[in-house]
Amino acid sequence: MQREAVTSPARIVRTSDGDVLDAIVFAHYGHVVGAVEIVLEANRHLAGMSVVLPAGIEISLPPLPQRNKPVVRLWGDAQ
Template sequence: MEQYTTMEGDTADLIAYRRYGVTHGATEAILRANPGLAAAGTKLPEGMTINLPAWSVKKELKTVRIWS
């Protein structure tokens, strides 16, 4: 697990996007790895150290039939 020190204006979503390239799923992984982080508010305080979990985008292919 990697550690990250927040900068002015950081949000969990922004950190997720910078680190993993997406927010969906990645933001949730960051919040799970840092219990209580959501209580810090939307904009995280500068200088806070948080854990960035090993996480990757899982690409799922679904077959969709538009006609039966």
């Protein structure tokens, strides 16, 4: 699965009976850490629902912000 850039629009998916949010998020983003929270923030209608979702619920999967990976220098700063 290709990852979307930050500037890309949100993708909308519709649930099938028995779907769970974690599995949907993992299938789209490839990980769940931090992504589930962002998806829940964009989909407040999911807050009162059961963990196992009914069919036909639309879920917006927004692009995730870019994470800056820290630079590790083994021998200090380069001169």
